Amino acid sequence: MVNSxxxxxxxxxxxxxxxxxxxSLPFPLCYVDPLHFVLDxxxxxxxxxxxTQVEIAGEDIEKFFKEGxxxxxLKKEILRKGLVKKEAIFLxxxxxxxxxxxxxxxxxxxxxxxxxxxxxxDNIYENEETYSPLELKGQIKEKTRELEAKLSELxxxxxxxxxxxxxxEESKKDVEEExxxxxxxxxxxxxxxxxxxxxxELILIxxxxxxxxxxxxxxxxxxxxxxxAKISSLESLIKILSDSPKPTKTKKIKEVxxxxxxxxxxLILEVSTIPVAxxxxxxxxxxxxxxxxREKLVEKLKTEFVSISAHQLRTxxxxxxxxxxxxxxxxxxxxxxxxxxxxxxxxxxxxRMIALIxxxxxxxxxxxxxxxxxxxxxxxxxxxxxxxDSYENEFRxxxxxxxxxxxxxxxxxxxxxxxxxxxxxxLFDNALKYTGRGGKVDILLKHxxxxxxxxxxxxxxxxxxxxxxxDRIYTRFFRGGNxxxxxxxxxxxxxxxxKNIIDAxxxxxxxxxxxxxxxxxxxxxxxx
Amino acid sequence: MxxxxxxxxxxxxxxxxxxxxLSEEGYEVLLARNGKEGLEVMRKEKPDLxxxxxxxxxxxxxxxMEAMNNDPELKEFPVIVxxxxxxxxxxxxIKELGAKDWLIKTEFDPQEIIEKVIEQIGK
Numbered sequence: 001m002v003n004s005x006x007x008x009x010x011x012x013x014x015x016x017x018x019x020x021x022x023x024s025l026p027f028p029l030c031y032v033d034p035l036h037f038v039l040d041x042x043x044x045x046x047x048x049x050x051x052t053q054v055e056i057a058g059e060d061i062e063k064f065f066k067e068g069x070x071x072x073x074l075k076k077e078i079l080r081k082g083l084v085k086k087e088a089i090f091l092x093x094x095x096x097x098x099x100x101x102x103x104x105x106x107x108x109x110x111x112x113x114x115x116x117x118x119x120x121x122d123n124i125y126e127n128e129e130t131y132s133p134l135e136l137k138g139q140i141k142e143k144t145r146e147l148e149a150k151l152s153e154l155x156x157x158x159x160x161x162x163x164x165x166x167x168x169e170e171s172k173k174d175v176e177e178e179x180x181x182x183x184x185x186x187x188x189x190x191x192x193x194x195x196x197x198x199x200x201e202l203i204l205i206x207x208x209x210x211x212x213x214x215x216x217x218x219x220x221x222x223x224x225x226x227x228x229a230k231i232s233s234l235e236s237l238i239k240i241l242s243d244s245p246k247p248t249k250t251k252k253i254k255e256v257x258x259x260x261x262x263x264x265x266x267l268i269l270e271v272s273t274i275p276v277a278x279x280x281x282x283x284x285x286x287x288x289x290x291x292x293x294r295e296k297l298v299e300k301l302k303t304e305f306v307s308i309s310a311h312q313l314r315t316x317x318x319x320x321x322x323x324x325x326x327x328x329x330x331x332x333x334x335x336x337x338x339x340x341x342x343x344x345x346x347x348x349x350x351x352r353m354i355a356l357i358x359x360x361x362x363x364x365x366x367x368x369x370x371x372x373x374x375x376x377x378x379x380x381x382x383x384x385x386x387x388x389d390s391y392e393n394e395f396r397x398x399x400x401x402x403x404x405x406x407x408x409x410x411x412x413x414x415x416x417x418x419x420x421x422x423x424x425x426x427l428f429d430n431a432l433k434y435t436g437r438g439g440k441v442d443i444l445l446k447h448x449x450x451x452x453x454x455x456x457x458x459x460x461x462x463x464x465x466x467x468x469x470x471d472r473i474y475t476r477f478f479r480g481g482n483x484x485x486x487x488x489x490x491x492x493x494x495x496x497x498x499k500n501i502i503d504a505x506x507x508x509x510x511x512x513x514x515x516x517x518x519x520x521x522x523x524x525x526x527x528x
Numbered sequence: 529m530x531x532x533x534x535x536x537x538x539x540x541x542x543x544x545x546x547x548x549x550l551s552e553e554g555y556e557v558l559l560a561r562n563g564k565e566g567l568e569v570m571r572k573e574k575p576d577l578x579x580x581x582x583x584x585x586x587x588x589x590x591x592x593m594e595a596m597n598n599d600p601e602l603k604e605f606p607v608i609v610x611x612x613x614x615x616x617x618x619x620x621x622i623k624e625l626g627a628k629d630w631l632i633k634t635e636f637d638p639q640e641i642i643e644k645v646i647e648q649i650g651k
């Protein structure tokens with residue numbers, strides 16, 4: 001959360017860059033840890049003094065200087081001053097004593113603690129093996145020039161080192177800024193947020209969540225889910241997250257998606273959890289509480305509106321139905337065949353309208369949670385056989401071959417007969433409507449003894465459902481693009497209703513479909 | 529003597545259809561446009577059967593049946609409810625109030641209603 005991937009990679013690149021940079025600097029340099037052991041040396045140091053990295057790393061820095069050199073002082077001062085310059089005698093690999101000038105620059109870590117230092121070791125008389133008195137004057141002059149050049153080089157290297165430190169400072173600042181930004185996003189987020197670590201302890205709660213549960217940050221942060229369950233305002237939330245009134249440390253927080261949590265009549269939330277991971281490693285769980293009070297209210301009003309209007313519509317529709325029936329029955333005088341035909345067509349249209357309104361009412365009942373279920377033990381074979389019988393004529397009319405395969409014995413099931421019939425009716429209707437003349441519809445009933453369930457499926461050779469529309473098939477009012485083209489009638493509610501009924505029976509409903517080839521719709525109900 | 533059927537209903541078309549159908553079957557049809565009127569006619573005419581709508585002005589069908597239940601004089605009249613709703617909750621209530629039968633208008637033809645009447649009180 002705090003270390004976003006972006007900052008990490010920035011930091012990595014700059015660290016790699018720094019490492020390459022100091023390794024190849026054109027003057028001898030080593031890095032020393034806070035206890036004055038050498039951690040690393042650069043290439044130039046190896047060249048000039050003849051040591052390899054392996055020989056020098058891990059040794060006390062003092063070991064490489066002549067006794068009585070100013071190293072003791074340097075060690076003391078570096079801690080205090082952060083930048084120390086000294087002269088000393090370096091002991092090269094070939095036992096030669098080389099006068100050197102030293103520049104030490106301290107490094108600090110993110111918390112500001114002393115983290116060791118860079119030590120620049122400069123050979124004052126580099127390349128000077130021997131010198132004769134005759135050449136001395138000229139040599140001194142040259143040496144002076146060289147020294148001056150070295151001095152400016154040293155100055156540059158000091159600058160370079162300071163720059164390096166500055167770079168490190170900057171990435172540290174970046175990380176901190178990122179952290180600040182994340183924390184302020186969490187604090188000001190409109191949804192309530194709770195962050196749990198892997199031990200199921202609450203490590204963070206934002207202002208909105210405090211408001212929702214009317215408690216204070218200090219009362220809850222650091223507490224485990226077991227302790228939180230004892231706080232009355234959190235009880236219902238913890239129940240959702242742990243699936244038990246007594247959650248434990250070790251049991252993982254449940255994955256929840258948009259689960260409704262009613263705090264009061266005026267506050268309804270949707271609870272979701274998302275795993276929090278840092279660099280692919282799970283570090284905890286974030287619980288999101290989204291206020292859906294308004295949506296729920298609007299939904300309720302809409303449902304009520306549909307329910308009332310559907311009821312209102314039924315009154316004139318039944319009056320029309322009855323009147324037409326009277327006319328066609330000849331109760332109001334004999335009609336000729338043409339008149340009768342027309343009235344019969346009106347009657348059928350009116351019946352469709354009634355069916356549509358019944359669908360709408362079923363949906364509003366589902367949504368209001370008033371879809372009562374009266375369970376009775378019935379034989380599925382009988383139910384399906386009745387359905388098959390009632391559709392037989394219509395299948396024949398479209399020259400559709402149909403079959404009903406079933407095992408010899410099938411145990412009875414406890415279902416709401418009226419509702420399950422509605423499911424069959426919707427699935428049969430679809431198979432009939434969307435299968436072309438001369439097609440095939442196969443109905444299959446299976447008894448899955450191992451899983452203790454009954455599986456029903458209906459397979460057609462119809463128009464199928466396009467791949468990109470398959471995930472919307474159970475959505476209210478949704479109708480497939482190809483379905484709309486061949487059959488304009490239809491509320492787009494059938495499968496929504498069917499799914500809700502199967503869900504309410506704790507069953508499963510699914511389908512396989514290929515556009516142009518056909519669909520198989522199945523559902524299973526448990527015998528347990 | 530012809531059997532008396534009281535039709536408590538406010539929908540004009542429904543009244544005309546049922547009135548015609550029932551009188552053709554030889555019943556005497558009495559009319560009331562709401563529950564209140566219905567109770568009055570019941571007291572005066574003592575019908576053999578009441579066909580009761582639910583949604584009506586002034587006093588709806590459920591209230592009327594409650595009033596009948598509280599009145600020993602009216603309690604015994606058999607009632608068939610003819611409703612537009614079909615809400616399970618409403619049907620539960622109708623059963624509780626002691627209706628002999630109930631039917632949802634959109635699901636029945638007038639002829640079937642006549643059959644229900646004959647089933648209850650004969651011709």
